[in-house]
Amino acid sequence: MNRKDFIANVGFGAVALLAAQCGIGCNKQNTTAVDFTLDVSTGALSQSGGYLINNGVIVAKTLTGDFIAVTAACSHEGTSVRYSSSGNNFVCPSHGATFNSSGSVTKGPANTSLTQYKTALSGNTLRVYA
Ligand code: FES
Incomplete structure (x- = not known):
């Protein structure tokens, strides 16, 4: 050769x-596919209004007992959002952006929705997935 x-x-x-x-x-x-499970029998998700962040996703249990999940990183500059049970929404502590329970922007400065994920409860196991 x-x-x-x-x-x-x-x-x-x-x-x-x-x-x-x-x-x-x-x-x-x-893209990294979101698909994980959580034990909701103990910890933050065992109580209505509780929430946690796992694999970049914030998962919350609403006051009515539903589970909701969206991307944890604020679409403005990436700060982790928090769940507010009283407003049933997500709030960014950095600059005050808010998002409804589906992740849609309800107050800027963020202008892009958070990605919403599906949840499915089977016994005490909650599946969070795209
Ligand atoms: S980082 Fe969330 S509003 Fe700025």
Whole structure:
């Protein structure tokens, strides 16, 4: 194998490897699927109005006993939001943005909704997923 053939073969191999790793054309977004479970028999989610953050998702138990979940990072500058049971909404402590229980902006400066996740309760196990 001469130098030209070697470079051509190695170059093709590198391109093929990169294409295999990111998908042809690298058009896929780098998203991490949310799908986890929590034990709600103890801790914050055992009480109405309680909440916790897990895997970048804030999960809350409303005063009526429903479970809701949205992305924890505020869409303004990324501060973790908090759940307010009295307003049944999410509040950002940094600059005061608020989001309803579905993650939609109700007060700026944030202007993008938080991603809402599905919840499913089976016994004391709560599944949170996209
Ligand atoms: S980081 Fe949430 S309002 Fe600014």
